[in-house]
Amino acid sequence: MNPSLSALKPYPFERLRALLAHSQPNPQLALIGLQIGEPRHPAPAFIEQALIKHMRGLGHYPLTAGIPELRQSIAEWVTRRFKLPNDSINADTMILPVNGTREALFSFVQAVVDRSEPAAVLMPNPFYQIYEGAALLAGAEPVFLNTTAATQYLPDLESISAETWKRCQILFLCSPGNPTGAVMSLDYFKRALELADQYDFVIASDECYSDIYLNEENPPTGLIQTAIACGRTDLSRCMAFYSLSKRSSVPGLRSGFVAGDPKLIKPFLLYRTYHGCAMPPPTQQASLLAWNDESHVSENRKLYQAKFAAMIPILQPVLNISAPDAGFYLWPYVGDDEHFTRELYEQSSVMVLPGRYLSRQTHQGDPGKGHVRLSLTASIDECRLAAERIRTYIESKSFKPF
Numbered sequence: 001m002n003p004s005l006s007a008l009k010p011y012p013f014e015r016l017r018a019l020l021a022h023s024q025p026n027p028q029l030a031l032i033g034l035q036i037g038e039p040r041h042p043a044p045a046f047i048e049q050a051l052i053k054h055m056r057g058l059g060h061y062p063l064t065a066g067i068p069e070l071r072q073s074i075a076e077w078v079t080r081r082f083k084l085p086n087d088s089i090n091a092d093t094m095i096l097p098v099n100g101t102r103e104a105l106f107s108f109v110q111a112v113v114d115r116s117e118p119a120a121v122l123m124p125n126p127f128y129q130i131y132e133g134a135a136l137l138a139g140a141e142p143v144f145l146n147t148t149a150a151t152q153y154l155p156d157l158e159s160i161s162a163e164t165w166k167r168c169q170i171l172f173l174c175s176p177g178n179p180t181g182a183v184m185s186l187d188y189f190k191r192a193l194e195l196a197d198q199y200d201f202v203i204a205s206d207e208c209y210s211d212i213y214l215n216e217e218n219p220p221t222g223l224i225q226t227a228i229a230c231g232r233t234d235l236s237r238c239m240a241f242y243s244l245s246k247r248s249s250v251p252g253l254r255s256g257f258v259a260g261d262p263k264l265i266k267p268f269l270l271y272r273t274y275h276g277c278a279m280p281p282p283t284q285q286a287s288l289l290a291w292n293d294e295s296h297v298s299e300n301r302k303l304y305q306a307k308f309a310a311m312i313p314i315l316q317p318v319l320n321i322s323a324p325d326a327g328f329y330l331w332p333y334v335g336d337d338e339h340f341t342r343e344l345y346e347q348s349s350v351m352v353l354p355g356r357y358l359s360r361q362t363h364q365g366d367p368g369k370g371h372v373r374l375s376l377t378a379s380i381d382e383c384r385l386a387a388e389r390i391r392t393y394i395e396s397k398s399f400k401p402f
């Protein structure tokens with residue numbers, strides 16, 4: 001077997017299962033799960049209907065590049081979403097459909113990393129676990145960039161040494177961030193692009209939460225928007241990842257896309273052709289409609305906004321939290337995150353995820369330790385009830401997180 005497989009770390013939910021293996025939830029209270037970032041709002045009916053309508057497409061092999069109509073609707077979405085000049089995005093050379101961002105984040109690293117040189121893949125810490133696994137299986141060294149309150153929950157690009165930048169082949173950015181909800185500004189992306197030019201690396205910008213934000217007047221910016229704003233019309237060194245999973249609440253559809261530099265898209269398409277990850281025809285048809293429609297996304301976003309509005313006032317007296325810029329997570333500091341998670345489960349039947357399961361220890365410490373991630377994917381009533389139970393639990397303790 002590939003020896004790199006043994007370098008993969010246990011997935012956070014495996015660690016959570018182990019933590020709670022000998023615990024029981026409070027038998028008097030129904031269990032509320034806030035641990036997993038799986039969207040649970042109902043899937044839009046028009047997406048389900050499109051899948052059924054195009055079921056006969058199962059009778060032929062799809063092209064890895066997807067049908068031109070899908071790439072076109074995606075290119076138009078990128079143009080609308082980021083207010084780009086018309087014709088900024090070439091649907092044939094700058095867009096590739098993928099089966100959800102998870103597989104694309106993983107396979108992109110396999111396609112890009114040059115193993116003949118010492119390779120580092122830089123990523124935020126805490127982070128989406130696939131970044132690390134992808135780096136390890138590509139034979140690269142994962143380098144963790146701590147994101148804390150002191151760095152506004154963004155990697156501090158200026159703190160990275162020239163020696164590390166020289167080894168960097170891919171810089172992962174995640175905006176809106178999971179778990180912090182922090183959003184990168186245009187200037188932040190601009191600086192990342194300057195460094196990419198200086199040190200010759202690629203930016204992989206995971207923007208799968210880009211349509212889940214709290215302020216309707218201020219949708220998060222992104223890497224492609226920045227590149228175009230800077231006159232970088234060839235999108236050189238850029239690859240951005242988008243998904244229908246969160247935007248349309250269809251995590252089971254497995255549908256997303258990458259947008260970026262044609263010089264990266266072309267070899268990535270070749271890699272994907274061999275890898276065998278073309279999107280099934282009914283999924284392509286349903287996805288096309290989903291990228292064309294914003295009303296279901298706006299409804300979806302409102303549900304998350306209502307949950308933040310319901311939970312934050314309940315939790316604020318006992319936790320140091322405020323609404324994030326975007327995403328659907330809260331990331332409060334709670335002291336001992338594993339102890340908090342276990343006791344909350346046993347006493348209040350609420351399941352959360354210890355922050356340390358999403359982060360790694362570095363010389364600057366472990367930025368996940370002491371936090372828990374609350375995923376606002378349960379119903380609004382459950383979210384409100386969970387917030388009340390968390391408050392009661394903390395009020396019953398002599399220790400207060402702040």
Ligand SMILES: Cc1ncc(COP(=O)(O)O)c(C=O)c1O
Binds near residue numbers: 174206208245
């Ligand atoms: C930061 C981040 N990136 C990517 C993904 C993968 O999403 P999908 O594969 O459904 O597009 C997730 C899922 O939770 C995520 O949190």
